[in-house]
Amino acid sequence: MKGHDNKLFPKLEAFIQQLNPEDISTERKEILQTLIDYIQSKVNQNQVVNLNFICTHNSRRSHLSQIWAQCLAFYFGFNQVRCYSGGTETTALFPMVIKTLENAGFEIETIAQTENPIYSIKYTPNEHPIIGFSKKLDDVFNPSSEFAAIMTCDSANESCPIVNGAEIRIPITYQDPKAFDQTPQQSEKYQERSGQIATEMFYVFSQIKK
Numbered sequence: 001m002k003g004h005d006n007k008l009f010p011k012l013e014a015f016i017q018q019l020n021p022e023d024i025s026t027e028r029k030e031i032l033q034t035l036i037d038y039i040q041s042k043v044n045q046n047q048v049v050n051l052n053f054i055c056t057h058n059s060r061r062s063h064l065s066q067i068w069a070q071c072l073a074f075y076f077g078f079n080q081v082r083c084y085s086g087g088t089e090t091t092a093l094f095p096m097v098i099k100t101l102e103n104a105g106f107e108i109e110t111i112a113q114t115e116n117p118i119y120s121i122k123y124t125p126n127e128h129p130i131i132g133f134s135k136k137l138d139d140v141f142n143p144s145s146e147f148a149a150i151m152t153c154d155s156a157n158e159s160c161p162i163v164n165g166a167e168i169r170i171p172i173t174y175q176d177p178k179a180f181d182q183t184p185q186q187s188e189k190y191q192e193r194s195g196q197i198a199t200e201m202f203y204v205f206s207q208i209k210k
Helices: 009-015 026-044 061-075 095-104 154-159 184-205
Strands: 050-054 079-086 105-111 118-120 130-132 147-151 166-171
Touching: 009 061, 009 095, 009 184, 026 061, 026 154, 026 166, 026 184, 050 061, 061 079, 061 184, 079 130, 095 105, 118 166, 130 147
Parallel strands: 050 079, 050 147, 147 166
Antiparallel strands: 105 118, 118 130
16 A cells, blocks of 8 residues: 655565554544644645644654654655654653664664764655654744644643644644563564554545645
8 A cells, every 4th residue: 555656665665564544443533633634734725734743751652753754744745744743841762762663664873872862764765864852842943833733642732731833732642652661561562652653644644635
């Protein structure tokens, strides 16, 4: 199942082709519909689509959402989509997220090995990499206006009733794989959450009409 001819890395392409959006529940599809409608309205007006995925620490779910959304927007040929992520506080992109994305087929390099490492995350040979690092939602790296704020965790959703500059605030929350850190299920649970987010972002962009 493929939307267009934009070439991803082969391993990543194979991963995407085995996703099953038909497994998404009706309840989740209703939650995702607000995001679909927002993107569609921007596409209809030939406008850039800015999506800022927000979680408390910008360390796990918000990055997985940003990276999969950017990859799948490209996969379906929506090159006007720009995906960002941020938190209510700054921590670090958790290493298991990087490992999980590499297992799916992303090619990732460490640009700066600091307390808050900076990563180059590529999904295709010829596009700019996604620059991954933990940052606050209003960091200069992120848009200050004309964007959708997508709340990927309950605590950020509750603590940020207003996101300055956002045109719309869309709660699409995910369970935190952090609960399984330092357990035998850690790898499995990160892959499970990454797969869920990938599947839902696949569904979102598959619904957009050019």
